[in-house]
Amino acid sequence: MPTCEFMCHNGDIVAYRDARIHAFSAVVKYGLGVFEGLRAYWNAQQQQLYVFRLAEHLERLRFGMKVLRCDRIFEAAFLEDCLMRTLQANAIRENAHIRMIAYIDGDDELTVTGPVGLSIGVVKRPSAGTLHSGVRVAVSSWQRIADNAMPPRVKCTANYVNNRAAEITARLDGHDGVLMLGSDGKLSEAAGACVFLVRRGELVTPDASSDILESITRDTVIQTARAVHGLVVHERRVDRSELLAADEAFWCGSGQEVVPIVAVDRIAVGNGQPGPITRRIQEHYFRLVRGEIEDHPEWRTPVWPAA
Ligand SMILES: Cc1ncc(COP(=O)(O)O)c(C=O)c1O
Incomplete structure (x- = not known):
């Protein structure tokens, strides 16, 4: 399993295997998704995990959703809450890489604009050699x-x-x-x-x-x-x-x-x-x-x- 045990799927914390979309979702058919890769860093002395430049990543995700003409653009506060709950559900206390994808989930023609889905996962990931x-x-x-x-x-x-x-x-x-x-x-x-x-x-x-x-x-x-x-x-x-x-x-x-x-x-x-x-x-x-x-x-x- 490449990602941690729990993911956030459309706002809910679910088991990794339950973060599913339909095979004919627009993101599968036309690649209508925008995503972010973020890192969180563990500071052992402070016993704290820091997500780096979260606001800027969320802003870029929201910009991408606007360009894709998603009919719902998630608020930054909602995105942040989903991301934080994902990290907490997985009890992340080490360096980790977070992936969040917002996508058009409807099974329709090319001009489909919704419904809009959101999936967030995290993987424990040390730096590369x-x-x-x-x-x-x-x-x-x-x-x-x-x-x-x-x-x-x-x-x-x-x-x-x-x-x-x-x-x-x-x-x-x-x-x-x-x-x-x-x-x-x-x-x-x-x-x-x-x-x-x-x-x-x-x-x-x-x-x-x-x-x-x-x-x-x-x-x-x-x-x-x-x-x-x-x-x-x-x-x-x-x-x-x-x-x-x-x-x-x-x-x-x-x-x-x-x-x-x-x-x-x-x-x-x-x-x-x-x-x-x-x-x-x-x-x-x-x-x-x-x-x-x-x-x-x-x-x-x-x-x-x-x-
Ligand atoms: C094509 C491309 N360029 C640059 C970057 C680096 O961007 P950032 O520093 O915002 O992660 C990424 C990573 O997301 C990328 O996919």
Whole structure:
């Protein structure tokens, strides 16, 4: 069972096996779902579990529901309550990954707008080993979907056909992951993460019009790079060849966290080792999400009553 014992299904806590939809639900037929992947971090000293940047994830989910023209858009307070009850029902007291999906559940034609379903699950999930070693990636021959076709800004389940095609091809070719280029040939993003380069001590990342998901972790990195690390950050178009010119590179996402990219198309990035700026950003990120530093308390939502 990939997910924990209990899920929240349309507002009710149910056993994992009972979170069901019909085979002809619109989300199955047409991919009419939007989802979020969030992380919760256990702080052993404080005996507290923190969901990281919950408000921003809920806002993005609600935005996606609006774009899908769902006939009911769940209130943020309802979504938060469902998520908290899911974590509590599963007695989560360790690092975990939360998945929430809102979807059109009606069995009808393409223009169906409801009823709207909501399912939330959680899985206990430590960080990946690649946090330390870094990942060796390929640039995909699959082009990133474009905003005027299937907007990557919307975290729609159907979009992930594109990400999966790129990721699975790269893995079969022996890489750890993939980077995609947009229709203009410029760097877009990874299959489940946004990308940063370090060039001459400054950060560079594809801008919001580069057919990326407007990643919450990307925003965290940009804000903390400027405020905490005193780094200049450029959000702009990024050429493919800049990946090879970079001194360091990393990708970031709620699920992926902050992972060094050490090779692109089997060419070393910098000296082929995780770089010092990447390490600084990584280290600060983990202290921040666990609540080991006090910055941005509004980014950490506690799950359990204060000890
Ligand atoms: C395609 C894509 N890009 C970027 C990200 C990172 O986004 P976030 O930092 O909001 O999790 C994700 C993960 O959700 C993703 O699926």
